[in-house]
Amino acid sequence: MNLSTQPSVIQADELVDADSRLTETAAQLISFGQFCYQQGWVFGTSGNFSKVISKEPFCLVITKRGAHKGNLSVGDFLQINQDGEAIQSKEQPSAETGIHLTIISECGAGAVLHTHSIGSTLLSDWHARSGGLAIHGYEMLKGLAGVASHDHREVVPILENDQDIPRLAACVGPTLDRHPDAHAFLLRRHGLYTWGETLADAERHVEILEFLFEVVGRNSLDRGAADPSRMQGGVAWRS
Amino acid sequence: MNLSTQPSVIQADELVDADSRLTETAAQLISFGQFCYQQGWVFGTSGNFSKVISKEPFCLVITKRGAHKGNLSVGDFLQINQDGEAIQSKEQPSAETGIHLTIISECGAGAVLHTHSIGSTLLSDWHARSGGLAIHGYEMLKGLAGVASHDHREVVPILENDQDIPRLAACVGPTLDRHPDAHAFLLRRHGLYTWGETLADAERHVEILEFLFEVVGRNSLDRGAADPSRMQGGVAWRS
């Protein structure tokens, strides 16, 4: 993790810029939080969102611990330096900040989004023993950055959940090293972390992956596909 | 049930305060009702919400019987004293008021919320014979007050439904005595009662428990997980 060798000395006019960038970024994340809340992806104050608003000196805007993601306000965000410390605030950043910083460092991400849906909770459990979930063949995959065809195999690694966040964050780096093409990972029975070069990319990745988790989850339910009596009135087909 | 030994004599300026507390509390519960209605958790005028607005003298604000929870107004609330009688109104409180008062007395709750979702209706039935439902291992559990790890086992007791509400309320106390760490209980084929020290806590508990009921419910559906043909195109995985 070597985000910047620049000293984090901030000048007065940089602070003004940082303030307007904070306001703009907060507005974007407030809006995204409302959408996620309507979708049921951030219930119970779960989830956290971050965006890099300056690379040099490094500054990350991230939601505070325990904020209601459907009802965020500017006061619910912290600015964080490359060492994971709050800038212009004495508040302690949430432990998950370390996971965000690891993803940014490993993947060069400009935004990291953590959501907590029913679909990701279930799939992260069902596929935990395999260490991951592979999704391929769906057109929706093309919305992931750099993917040009539905004939793509997206591997979503699954990590065991852990309350020791530094230990968990230390697992994230090697996982991303083993999966340099990954756009996301799952924490078991916990939820999704995804990211992107821009916040728009990261938001698109959330939508795409949550969609695909629902598709894969529903696809695994037992169907009477081989049972002609189930087909009555519905899906009988003679070409 | 020994909520207060203070005589419930209310002074004029206390009434002014009580009025503004009622207005503020009503606004919070109106907003929560709209959210629950959008989620389908209070259809058919089901559910009821309460918040303690004064401990001494004790005063509970509670929704009136039959109010439409998606479209509440200030007139849909009653103020109740420690004996379960309406203050400043001749209206009869709903029978469920006794359940709210029992929870407040037993758990020291500041707010009690009763919702009526599809998930809680189904799970309260499926697990009724066991007398309860245990949920453990999910990160979402950490949002329950006082829970510090996903490695927590939350027991949600299930009581048989009963139209004799005093008799039902009389069962609630002993159930809570047996489960002093519970954050909620279910009434069979009826719905959820949860609570919190603050209204924000209770609202968070509703979101968390409804989320977990959906997770547990979907987790119990038959899947073709052992059937490789079901895996085509979706979830095949070779590490």
Added chain:
Amino acid sequence: MNLSTQPSVIQADELVDADSRLTETAAQLISFGQFCYQQGWVFGTSGNFSKVISKEPFCLVITKRGAHKGNLSVGDFLQINQDGEAIQSKEQPSAETGIHLTIISECGAGAVLHTHSIGSTLLSDWHARSGGLAIHGYEMLKGLAGVASHDHREVVPILENDQDIPRLAACVGPTLDRHPDAHAFLLRRHGLYTWGETLADAERHVEILEFLFEVVGRNSLDRGAADPSRMQGGVAWRS
């Protein structure tokens, strides 16, 4: 069907009253249509809604054929007399008007609502051979007019669908005669008809029945309840 023996001669001031009643009723049904559309219960211009705005002379306000239920305006309603003819309009009422008039005549209903949900489409098919669906034991049943306990058995008759609406309407009367306590019936692979003394009653019945259809539908899906391996992490319970 003997709605009124009064001649339908309407005086000038009665027209003014009727206009304001039409406007008020339209506003209520416009709002209900928006709710139903959000729920996915009136897709594809399906469904129709009516309310009696005058008993003598009889006048029914009903949605016109083909109106978009999520985006109704005052122009999307017709006024109908006891013979099923439009008042103050040369437009032809929809064929379904006959079903509404039969329900009003048989049940003394003040409002009739027809919705078209996924749940009612499926359940009306699954239980068609039995001629009906019985739902009992759910607290939500208490929201049906006149039902005082969850220990109630609500029979929802199911009629075969028919494009010959007069023939279908002619089946509705005898069905309601055989089920004088019914609050609703289903048309097979088509949807729900429910009603109430007031529009608020009928709206509540829609919410309650759609809720219960979802409960019953999900309750019939195969679960691994007997399979302890399915219980891991989720619902194991030792009292």
Added chain:
Amino acid sequence: MNLSTQPSVIQADELVDADSRLTETAAQLISFGQFCYQQGWVFGTSGNFSKVISKEPFCLVITKRGAHKGNLSVGDFLQINQDGEAIQSKEQPSAETGIHLTIISECGAGAVLHTHSIGSTLLSDWHARSGGLAIHGYEMLKGLAGVASHDHREVVPILENDQDIPRLAACVGPTLDRHPDAHAFLLRRHGLYTWGETLADAERHVEILEFLFEVVGRNSLDRGAADPSRMQGGVAWRS
């Protein structure tokens, strides 16, 4: 494909008309996009919408590649001539434009809508081997243009997905020739294309088909219908 033999010379006042038609059409498609986004049918910038705003000279308004369908603005649309080239813009139309033009040419459609739901993704996969999906017996089918009875058999052809869009578009024509009565087709693991003489028709077809895909999908899940123990408390019925 022989959309028009008219030369596409456009006069100044025609441009004014075209501008107001563009603005009006954009407003309609912006609103439809918001609805589809709320339904989860256009996640991840998937989907595309078009409407013919002039037949001679031919002019099609279509969404640009990569636009967020829940948040469209006038700048997210292109005008296209009969050769698939942008009018009044140097931007390259999306590859899918060829599919829209083929449908318009083959079916005389005035609007084409492509959505990307969970239901259509799953069903297009489950029934791909048969080359299509037949749906019959549902009242909702009557909302499809020209369908007069629920006793209708709607065949929805399924094409294999392909990133070579000209090759895919070349398959669409023969498929529509073989199914002259079709209102839609599916791309495997991709989504729905439907159309109509007017945009209102096409929008109605989206709602109807997405509804029916959910019905057919849920209808194929294993149920314990033959198992009396599953019926307890729910659906037991004695006529």
